[in-house]
């Protein structure tokens with residue numbers, strides 16, 4: 550049997566030990582303290598089958614609050630309350646907050662039985678949201694981060710996951726570049742979404758989020774970045790995690806985003822991170838600095854792969870050398886397509902509409918295939934007409 554992992558939230562070591570002892574024959578328990586801003590993040594990154602929350606004495610109220618907020622981020626998480634002895638009022642409070650069960654520390658055998666039956670009922674209870682987040686970082690302004698994020702998200706929506714919700718989260722600065730490229734008006738921005746955190750649901754997503762005609766959802770930062778100061782970092786982080794539960798793929802353009810905490814968090818919950826770096830000394834220099842900063846803050850830079858921006862074989866600086874110098878893997882090249890890009894920008898259309906077979910898009914298709922594990926259906930509309938023809942001739 551796969552080892553089960555439980556998280557126990559309490560400030561009291563004895564209580565943790567008691568629960569740990571009761572459960573050690575079925576799995577490993579990890580102890581987390583209250584009041585950790587990153588609690589929600591840790592729960593996600595540790596991955597867990599069940600999270601136990603301390604409802605003892607004065608804790609009951611904040612335990613209920615924590616239960617509620619964790620379930621917003623991880624709707625399928627199995628929260629179990631615990632106390633020395635459970636009275637019906639306490640159990641009710643926990644259940645109202647969304648806990649699925651309650652155990653008593655003074656009855657370790659019962660606690661173990663309860664947990665075993667939970668695990669049997671639902672053998673795998675992933676705490677992790679099901680969507681994937683893929684983040685594009687820019688070594689410096691102008692290297693093509695937004696263009697890459699925008700086209701990747703569009704390809705994913707149109708050719709790879711046409712029936713699934715896909716979001717382009719445009720954290721680039723100046724705000725709203727991606728929306729401009731896609732000729733889509735974004736009225737509901739990231740801060741609006743964070744302010745709606747407590748009432749966030751599918752209906753809000755359908756009505757408030759901007760959608761490109763392909764169905765791709767787009768969300769930007771507010772025009773006035775000062776608005777970011779009015780939202781709490783924890784709420785912003787919760788929002789990011791939540792987006793992963795609602796969208797199959799979230800592509801994040803972290804181009805010029807300066808808010809370090811949120812940046813680190815977004816990187817932390819990203820499943821893939823690409824750094825766009827051109828074959829120029831300033832670009833490599835900026836990339837080194839950025840990676841140095843991230844490494845200093847404990848981020849594992851091995852998770853980042855390089856994409857050569859505006860790749861040109863004539864430039865005497867090989868991408869493999871750059872990647873080696875930066876000590877990151879090389880994920881691919883985005884060919885230089887200056888004239889095509891300018892032409893697209895001037896008519897306000899993405900390259901995908903103007904030249905669907907452009908080598909730039911083929912490079913991104915490689916990434917989309919790796920990400921989704923499926924081969925895209927190029928031009929679904931055309932395939933439909935082939936099908937229709939087949940049936941009409943039959």
Ligand SMILES: Nc1ncnc2c1ncn2[C@@H]1O[C@H](COP(=O)(O)OP(=O)(O)OP(=O)(O)O)[C@@H](O)[C@H]1O
Nearest residue numbers: 690691692693694695696804859884885886887890
């Ligand atoms: N592969 C490419 N070949 C040629 N030009 C490109 C390529 N990718 C992007 N560009 C052009 O480079 C310019 C900057 O692109 P983009 O806005 O995507 O970069 P960015 O890294 O997001 O910049 P910023 O930091 O300003 O947000 C745009 O004019 C875009 O059309």
Ligand SMILES: [Mg+2]
Nearest residue numbers: 695721726804
């Ligand atoms: Mg940009």
